[in-house]
Amino acid sequence: MKFGFDIDDTLINLREYAFHYYQQQLGKRVDIDIFHTLNRVEIHEAFGLSDEEGKDLWNRSLDFLYFTDCPLYFGALDLLKQLESGGHDIYYITSRPPEYADNTFNWMVEQDFPIVRENFFCGMKDSEKVEIIQNLQLDYYFDDKPAVLDTLTNTPVKVIVKDQSYNRHLDLPRVENWDELGDLINSEIK
Ligand SMILES: [Mg+2]
Numbered sequence: 001m002k003f004g005f006d007i008d009d010t011l012i013n014l015r016e017y018a019f020h021y022y023q024q025q026l027g028k029r030v031d032i033d034i035f036h037t038l039n040r041v042e043i044h045e046a047f048g049l050s051d052e053e054g055k056d057l058w059n060r061s062l063d064f065l066y067f068t069d070c071p072l073y074f075g076a077l078d079l080l081k082q083l084e085s086g087g088h089d090i091y092y093i094t095s096r097p098p099e100y101a102d103n104t105f106n107w108m109v110e111q112d113f114p115i116v117r118e119n120f121f122c123g124m125k126d127s128e129k130v131e132i133i134q135n136l137q138l139d140y141y142f143d144d145k146p147a148v149l150d151t152l153t154n155t156p157v158k159v160i161v162k163d164q165s166y167n168r169h170l171d172l173p174r175v176e177n178w179d180e181l182g183d184l185i186n187s188e189i190k
Helices: 014-026 051-067 076-085 098-110 126-136 146-152 178-188
Strands: 002-005 089-094 120-122 140-143 158-162
Touching: 002 126, 014 051, 051 098, 076 089, 076 178, 089 126, 098 120, 126 146, 140 146, 146 158
Parallel strands: 002 089, 002 140, 089 120, 140 158
Antiparallel strands: none
């Protein structure tokens, strides 16, 4: 079967990594509980920044956030390796800006993700993911972002949400921890 994955906040804990980085950069301590109650993808409001200031800080932080030590979610790598050894095809579809594609691919290789260049797609808009997902005829697709997930409701792909504070309103199958998903997939794809 064909499994597609978003990367940021689906396989890796990018926003929380950014939340800690922002505290250092801005010299401002903000309780992690606030992070866990944010109801939008963007994190800057917790630091009292406007949307414009937040966007600017985010864009200036990308090299650090993308290419240093952002933690993978527990169990994500094991699951991907399990799928690979089961003979399944794994695709990565990320809307990171296109200029970060090569370094993102290399970072994924360094983290030991099972990844090949032909199955790595980077640089599309959120609204353009649906076309790639349909062209690839994925069986499963995993993402965290409502703006992406909303575009997939009328497609044949089985969509699974990576649980986050800002997507709890979506009525879709959901995974909270990747080490729990193995059982679900094992029972479904026999
Ligand atoms: Mg994401």
